[in-house]
Amino acid sequence: MATEIASARGQLSPEARFLLLALPGALFVVTFLILPMLSILVFSFWRTESYNLIPEWSLDNYVVLFTTPTYMTFLLRSLLTAVAVSMVALIYSWPVAYFMAKYGGRYRLLLSLAVAAPFFTGVILRITGIQGIMGPVGLINMGLMNFGLPPISFLMYTPTAAAIGIAYLFIPFMVTAIYLSLLNFDFELLEVAKINGAKAWRAFFEVTLPLNWIGTIIGLVLVFVPALGDSITARFLGGPNAASFGQVLSLQFGETGTWALGSAMGVVLFLVSSFVIFLMWRSVNLRRSGFTGREG
Amino acid sequence: MADFVLELDRVTKRFGDVTAADDLSLQVAQGEFCALLGPSGSGKTTLLRIIAGLELPDSGRVLINGQDVTRLPPYARKVGMVFQNFLLFPHKTVAENVVFPLRMQGAPRERQKERLAWALKLLRLEGLEDRYPNQLSGGQQQRVALARGLIARPALLLLDEPLANLDRELRKEMEVEVRRYQVELTTPFIYVTHNQEEALTMSDRIAVMAKGRFEQVAPKLEVYTHPTSPFVAGFVGHSNKMSGRLTALDGSRARLDWQGVEIAVPSPARAGVGDRVDYFVKCEHMVLRSPNDPPEPELANRVPGVLRDVIFKGPNADYLARLDNGVELTVTDAVTMPSIRRDDPVHVAWAPEAGQCFAAAG
Numbered sequence: 001m002a003t004e005i006a007s008a009r010g011q012l013s014p015e016a017r018f019l020l021l022a023l024p025g026a027l028f029v030v031t032f033l034i035l036p037m038l039s040i041l042v043f044s045f046w047r048t049e050s051y052n053l054i055p056e057w058s059l060d061n062y063v064v065l066f067t068t069p070t071y072m073t074f075l076l077r078s079l080l081t082a083v084a085v086s087m088v089a090l091i092y093s094w095p096v097a098y099f100m101a102k103y104g105g106r107y108r109l110l111l112s113l114a115v116a117a118p119f120f121t122g123v124i125l126r127i128t129g130i131q132g133i134m135g136p137v138g139l140i141n142m143g144l145m146n147f148g149l150p151p152i153s154f155l156m157y158t159p160t161a162a163a164i165g166i167a168y169l170f171i172p173f174m175v176t177a178i179y180l181s182l183l184n185f186d187f188e189l190l191e192v193a194k195i196n197g198a199k200a201w202r203a204f205f206e207v208t209l210p211l212n213w214i215g216t217i218i219g220l221v222l223v224f225v226p227a228l229g230d231s232i233t234a235r236f237l238g239g240p241n242a243a244s245f246g247q248v249l250s251l252q253f254g255e256t257g258t259w260a261l262g263s264a265m266g267v268v269l270f271l272v273s274s275f276v277i278f279l280m281w282r283s284v285n286l287r288r289s290g291f292t293g294r295e296g
Numbered sequence: 297m298a299d300f301v302l303e304l305d306r307v308t309k310r311f312g313d314v315t316a317a318d319d320l321s322l323q324v325a326q327g328e329f330c331a332l333l334g335p336s337g338s339g340k341t342t343l344l345r346i347i348a349g350l351e352l353p354d355s356g357r358v359l360i361n362g363q364d365v366t367r368l369p370p371y372a373r374k375v376g377m378v379f380q381n382f383l384l385f386p387h388k389t390v391a392e393n394v395v396f397p398l399r400m401q402g403a404p405r406e407r408q409k410e411r412l413a414w415a416l417k418l419l420r421l422e423g424l425e426d427r428y429p430n431q432l433s434g435g436q437q438q439r440v441a442l443a444r445g446l447i448a449r450p451a452l453l454l455l456d457e458p459l460a461n462l463d464r465e466l467r468k469e470m471e472v473e474v475r476r477y478q479v480e481l482t483t484p485f486i487y488v489t490h491n492q493e494e495a496l497t498m499s500d501r502i503a504v505m506a507k508g509r510f511e512q513v514a515p516k517l518e519v520y521t522h523p524t525s526p527f528v529a530g531f532v533g534h535s536n537k538m539s540g541r542l543t544a545l546d547g548s549r550a551r552l553d554w555q556g557v558e559i560a561v562p563s564p565a566r567a568g569v570g571d572r573v574d575y576f577v578k579c580e581h582m583v584l585r586s587p588n589d590p591p592e593p594e595l596a597n598r599v600p601g602v603l604r605d606v607i608f609k610g611p612n613a614d615y616l617a618r619l620d621n622g623v624e625l626t627v628t629d630a631v632t633m634p635s636i637r638r639d640d641p642v643h644v645a646w647a648p649e650a651g652q653c654f655a656a657a658g
Contacts, residue, residue, distance in 0.1 A: 195376070197401050199369075
């Protein structure tokens with residue numbers, strides 16, 4: 001009976017249903033990812049003249065990028081910062097996520113919300129907040145000076161300050177990625193490891209880390225990629241010696257109006273990010289991550 | 297040289313208001329297979345975890361080969377453990393899982409290889425070395441877990457309901473196998489289970505647990521035939537429980553008024569005339585007789601009733617008899633009583649000493 005009624009109403013064929021459901025996602029990817037990327041790619045081979053894009057094809061932008069030492073300096077600095085920030089975030093996030101998953105109990109949801117709390121305000125506001133702690137008139141240095149101590153200079157408008165800012169912005173992503181992974185982790189396996197002779201650290205590296213490696217890699221990507229492209233943090237916290245690749249990139253689309261060069265920088269940034277993601281993903285062996293390929 | 301591989305000395309552990317282990321003492325010797333049998337919540341798993349070092353007792357001591365290990369972490373105790381849900385490392389192959397304890401001990405490579413070969417052979421896992429746990433059947437996974445537990449020659453092996461997740465057929469098979477390994481290795485096994493058949497099939501000795509206490513610790517036959525507490529009498533085997541007041545006491549025999557039926561029982565300890573008692577008789581210690589059958593002096597208890605139902609169980613059957621006082625008794629006997637049919641009048645007969653009588657609690 002039920003099936004007769006359904007067919008009488010003229011239900012969609014399975015193919016039509018599939019297409020209808022796939023459409024919104026596909027539309028989103030094409031409109032907001034592929035098209036802008038393609039246009040950036042095209043622009044990168046054009047040139048700009050007095051704020052206008054001129055469609056004349058050449059490799060000039062790339063030649064400029066790779067032969068001007070300052071651009072390479074910016075890129076290397078950003079790379080170095082991103083690597084350092086990722087490592088700091090990794091070491092900082094693991095205990096946080098571990099604590100939440102293991103001891104969160106019924107407060108887990110609340111703790112996850114606490115991790116997400118910074119996102120209730122805008123990025124600029126949060127960075128300004130960091131400035132209020134680390135800057136020359138910030139909490140730390142004012143406090144030190146009140147006790148007659150010299151201020152900590154590396155906290156004020158230095159690449160280190162910028163890196164701390166980036167780490168602060170993106171650690172929640174890493175914590176969340178590792179935490180979600182740990183939610184599916186069977187902590188009893190640690191007891192097994194201990195009974196079989198593994199001390200706590202050994203058990204962590206033998207069991208916990210490999211079984212949560214995918215989550216950790218996702219966290220690393222979520223921190224590394226935005227850290228590499230960062231412009232705002234460097235601008236607000238970094239001072240004159242911290243100009244990042246992303247910061248210079250954003251200049252091309254603003255003050256200097258050299259869109260074509262900016263586009264080329266965007267392409268380089270994209271390629272470097274993709275390469276690093278590729279390297280990270282190569283470290284994942286699905287079997288070695290306990291991935292069973294079935295619902296588990 | 298210590299006499300016992302494992303000694304528990306007045307071990308106590310509380311979780312809030314619940315006493316999971318209440319002043320427990322136990323000794324297990326080399327070569328012994330000891331089952332901890334009890335319903336869920338009886339504290340048997342807690343006791344096993346205390347032996348393993350996964351829980352710290354509130355008081356009491358745990359000794360392994362005479363050494364006090366109460367405060368040693370699990371990895372320093374040299375015990376093996378096998379878990380109900382296998383708990384193999386999903387990201388390691390069979391060989392890597394099995395050899396794990398030796399690697400953690402830092403055993404030389406040669407020895408690791410040699411022991412791995414030994415363990416794989418013992419548990420018939422050859423050829424599966426490079427498989428991952430999710431490519432194995434339940435029985436194979438359990439054998440890998442056993443191999444991992446045994447490879448490092450532990451002082452004793454702890455098993456926490458290791459067969460509970462296997463289907464019936466496989467469980468029967470594994471019961472025999474596990475027992476065979478234990479006999480072969482002479483490593484003492486401490487085997488936690490709520491399944492009395494498992495305990496009876498495999499073990500030498502059974503410690504029956506309830507509410508954090510040992511109800512009875514004895515060779516399995518004795519636990520089965522001579523339960524020393526009403527809990528054990530009711531829990532081990534299938535018994536008919538008859539409750540009532542004592543009406544007469546005469547030496548070793550007493551008389552019990554069981555819902556209007558007068559039966560003879562062995563005299564219980566600590567109970568006098570008028571006291572409430574519980575009398576347990578195993579179903580297979582009762583027999584069915586036709587009302588016309590002549591009385592048999594050794595089956596002093598003989599009560600009339602009607603056969604209500606026959607539950608066929610293969611080699612034998614459960615006969616449910618409703619007595620004239622309205623109570624049902626279950627009689628387990630061979631399936632060779634074609635002359636008796638449902639609704640026929642029958643007599644249920646048994647020897648008073650076949651059962652145990654205890655003063656009722658409370």
